[in-house]
Every structure is written in C-alpha cells, then in structure tokens.
Amino acid sequence: MKFNYDIIVLGGGHAGCEAAVAAANLGSSVLLISMDLNSFAKMSCNPAMGGIAKGQIIREIDALGGQSAIVTDASTLQFRMLNKSKGAAMWSPRAQCDKNAFSSNWRKIIESTSNLDTYADIVTSLLFENDKIAGVYTKTGAIFKSQALIITAGTFLSGKLFIGRNQFEGGRMGELSSYGLTEQLIERGIRTDRMKTGTPPRLDIRSIDLSKAEVQIGDQNPEKFSYLPFASSIQKEHEQMPCYIFHTNAKVHEILKSGFADSPMFSGLIHGKGPRYCPSIEDKIRTFEGKDSHQLFLEPEGRNINEYYLQGFSSSLPLNIQLEALKNIAGFENAHIYKPAYAVEYDFFDPVQLKHTLESKLVENLFLAGQVNGTTGYEEAAAQGIVAGINAHLKINNLQEFVLSRNEAYIGVLIDDLITKGVDEPYRMFTSRAEYRILLRQDNADYRLTEKSYNIGLASRDRFEYTKKKYQDVNALLLLAKENNLKAEVVNPYLLSIGSKVLSESKRIEDLIARPDIHFRDLYNFVPRGTKLKYLANESSEDSNTLLSYENELMQSAEIAIKYKGYIERERLQAEKLHRLESLKIPLDFDFEKVSGLSIECRQKLKKYKPATIAQASRISGVSPSDISVLLLYFGR
16 A cells, blocks of 8 residues: 555545546546545535536536546436527536436546545645645544645535534535644635535425426437547437426415524524525525515436435525425425435635645645635536646646636636635636637537647547547538538528528528528538538448537537637637736736836735736736736836
C-alpha cells in the first residue's frame, strides 16, 4: 500500500470524481479519499444531469475528456432536449438517471483508471510544509503525503441537517459530517461562511394515484450527452421512463404555513443562505403569497426501485407537516414517505481567494472545487473538478496552467464569475450569465474544447481524431449547401406541405436552410444521389443507430451554422475584443494605490478581488469604464 502520491483528492462527489480521473489520466499518481466507496458522485438531490446551461457544461466536460457525460448516458432513464422552441443557444440537454447505476458506473471508471487509488476514510486535518500542502491525516490514523491537495468536500464540512426543530450532524442523510478542516484553513487566512441547501421527500410510487397526474415523456428520438460514437442505454436497449406532473393547492399551502413556526429557516436555526433558483416549498409560498398552486414533478430514481423524487417540494418543515400537506395533493392521498425532506447547512470558502486554476491564492498547491466554493448543482461541481484536477497536475509538473475564458466555455464563465464576483448565495449557472452563448452551444463543445484538451494530454488521440473527422464532414455539408441548388419543381411540394413560400426558380440549399421553418435533414432528401456525401448515403452500416445519431449531429451543426451565421460572426468579433483585454495581465501583488486617477471604490474593489487581467477587473462591480481606461494607460496600452 502506498502512502505517497502526487495528488490527493478529498471527497468522492461529482467534483472529486472528475478531478481524480482527470489528474490520473494526465499521469499523476492520485489518491481519492471518500467516506463511502459505494457512493461516488452520489445524486444526493435530483436524480438528473443537465438542464438549462447545465447540459452545456456536461457536454463541455465530455469534450475535455471528462467522464460525467459517459456515466450519464450509461445511466439514463429519460432524455429531453429543453428549449427546442427557442434559438439554438438556448437548447439544453437533460437526462433523468438511475442514481444507483450512476454511482456504480462511476466506480467502474475510477477502478479501471491507471494511477488512481481509492481509500475509505475521513480526513481530519491537513499537513503543511513551508506554507505548502504536504498531505493529510485521517480518522483511522493514516498519514498520506502529496504534492497537491484538491478539496471537494461538498456539503460535509461541519454539515448539519434540519427537519423542523430536529437537527443533527451530517453532510447528507445517514452520512457523517467532517470537522477540523475549516478551522485549519481559517488559520491560513481563508475566509469561510455558511450556506444552506435542501432536498424534497422520496416517495413510494405504489402509494401514488398516477391517474391524477399529467404524464411527461422523453423525446421521441432521444439524443445523448457524450460526443463519442456510442449509444446511450435508452438508445440501444432500455425504454424511457416517464415523469409525472402534479400541483399543490390552497389547502396544501395552509397546512405548510401552519408549520412555519417550526421551520428552521424562519426560526433562525439556519443562518446560511439558500439557493435562489431552487427554493424550498415554504420559500415559494412566502415569496409568491398570491399564488394558489405550484407545479411538482415526480421523477424516478431508478429503473428497478419504487423510490421517486418529488421535485419542487424541497423543505425543512417537520415530518408531520410534510406528510399532512402531501396527503392533500390530488393523487397523494395515500402517500408513503421513504425519506422526509430536509435542509443541510455547511461551510464554504470565499472563491474570490482562488486563482482561475482553482488554486488557493493563500496556500500553495491547495485546490478547491465544487460546493465548497459556494456553487450548487452536480454539473457546476463536476466542471470545477475537472479544471482543478488538470491544473493540480500541471502545477506540480511546472507546466503552463489550463484556463478557459468566458468566450470559450460555460466552464470559463462559471469560474470567472466565482473568482471575480464571489458569492452571497449558492451559485447556479444559467445561459443568461454567458455573454457569448451563441458561441457556447451544446452542439459544438467538442469543436471548442477537444483540441485544447488533447494538446495538454487529457483528451485521447481517438477522441481528437474523431472530432477532427466530424468537423471535416460538417464543413463538407456546408460546402454542399453553398454550391448546390434545388430546382423549384423538385422542392416546391415540400415547401407547400410545411406552409413555406414556394420558389419561382432554383435556389441554393443554404438560402433555403436560412428560413426558420426549414431543416437540413428534410432538404437533404431532395439532393441528387450523386451529390450526397458518401458517409450520409451509406445505408448498410453495422450500427444504424450510431450512424443516424452521427448524421443528425452533422446536420444540426451545419444547420445552426447557416441559420445563425450573422449572430455567430458578431459574437465572435466581440469575443476577440474581449480576448485582447484578457491578455493584459496584472501582477498578483500589484499596488493599486500608486495608480492615480482610479476612483476610491475602484481601488477598494481591486485590492479586495485582486484581478489577474484587465478584462477581469472590468467585470468587477464598482469598476467603471473610466477606471479601465486609467489602468490601460498605466500599463502602457
């Protein structure tokens, strides 16, 4: 057994799993320490991956060579592409998952990754040498040495659970909290505070009357998350499972209000700030007092179990109030609770004290990722994990850091927001947070990121070559659309059938695709057979599902490039202007007091946040355009 590693990862959640596998695949020897080796990337809350902006993040992790998309595809119960009625920048993939299969699939990957060991234990304190991380001590008495440490402890640092006036320790139900690390880091100057999150009750589906529900099914032709040419579980073998929609009512709200006096949120027992965009049911009732009904989603937690998750009913109210309220929802009259809703309060660290690499500015070779940085969501955690894992490996090998900018990835937006603006509530990603979302689409993350990852040694050669071939094929489709016309008499019957304006003469394919109601896939049927690209005309593939999925990806990418050409070009020009400011570095220990002409507020904010570039400084609240002009002049630009 080894006790010396290049990198130790503390915590086996979504951030920890991505960090450990990424660092190990890059060549570092890695030890992943987690309390329970059967709970890797456990879906403590919603058993789903993706969603608005979050789906883009999972695709970006996949493009970098991460594992979350692969695990999701292997565990999928239902797939939906959200926001298809909106523009392509808003399309977001989401998959309902089998939570037990999800953890099991992660464990398979972890245990088949070279250079990666696991150990079941609790880290009780950190080991330092010359103000640098040197290792950890564990509850069982083990001492592990390392050059770098990545803390991905989720909600477990001083975690406390609440159900009404009952409170007890835990990072989640049935699992112990971790103590001592926060105090050590405070001694090193790292700022900390408390945050709160919550989870709804888990119910026995056999006790619910589904005849009173609206059924929500998955997409008819489900896509998947990973760009690799492998079908997901529902594409190749399993049927999709439905979700069910229910609604609260005025009676339910009255019952819930009767428990407010015992709510730890309202009584002052919980001090941490909860997530604004995933509020508890009691928060929703208080905030939207005039609303008599709220939508609830009953979602499967596994293919072979009866446990369902009631999204929209997160709570910390007493158990008796929860049960009485549930029984007054139509269909829930005989509801049986497997596990009550509860809230959890935990320590997090101020992300402003991190570099873009997620290394601490105060403790060398200490990296922080996931909910310990004030975020909420599996996807945000996994994104930070892979970035921390990559950079921990690069740092200890004296290699150039790996940083994604805001115009390259949602991951770049996420990390820049955290370290530039900080958090005063759990941070969640939205498409609206990205200035260049037409560039950061869910369909093109491989185009944006795979080569970058391949160049540092993470994305495999097979993935890189596959991506290169894919975009050669997309460009061939774009050329076909540009150089070929369709005759009016050939395409007009189709145009009439969809209510689109008919042609009086032949027209280029790309001009027709530019119409909002026309799709490349439909027009391709009218392309003369001799003109069609060979890979798309091949109807005898051994794996027809994989070929069809590949064709659909190509068609989608080409169609988006044509329909949104003007928007894409405009955002690309704006991004290039931003990039010029990103290249203007500010020394870490720079004294802003010696720059005359800056406002007092600007000086205060720059001293607090210590931006690494002029562009980063421009995004700090309180720093005006005139302040940026002064900085540009000072640095000789």
